[in-house]
Amino acid sequence: MAFRIEIGAGEDSQVTLRYNIAALGDDVAALLAIGDLSFLFDVLSSDGSPISVSATVAGTAIGSFLIPAGGASSVQRFDLLPSTDLTAGPLVFTFDGPVGFDVTLDAIAIEIPPPSTVPEPDPLALLGHGVLGLVARRRKST
DSSP states (O other): OOEEEEOOTTOOOEEEEEEOGGGGTHHHHHHHHHOOOEEEEEEEEEOSSOEEEEEEETTEEEEEEEEOTTOTTEEEEEEOOTTOOGGGSOEEEEEEOSTTOEEEEEEEEEEOOOOOOOOOOOHHHHHHHHHHHHHHHHHHHO
């Protein structure tokens, strides 16, 4: 289901999306422990003017980004700093464009990075080290 912001012609306004992150309870601690979180805004369409989006937590600015003019079918990313305390208060995104701006969002999502993986040792390198160990052992025994 798409989310559409449509401001009437000649009207100047801002639209805010407010999230009460603290309401997630224990899940907030799990999110904060991950570290690098991003919000993704899937933009289906926007009119011919850029739209600025600013983010605040408990009234403190934490960043902003721009939905480009005519930004059809694009994903806009907003990265949270690891130091951002999401439990301090509501997370608010404010959309502010020129008089009469329109934008349609398909989804707003939190992106969680995949867990880091431990690299697997190269089997050929392990075999080579094993052969070298056998050669060294054989030389030592003779």
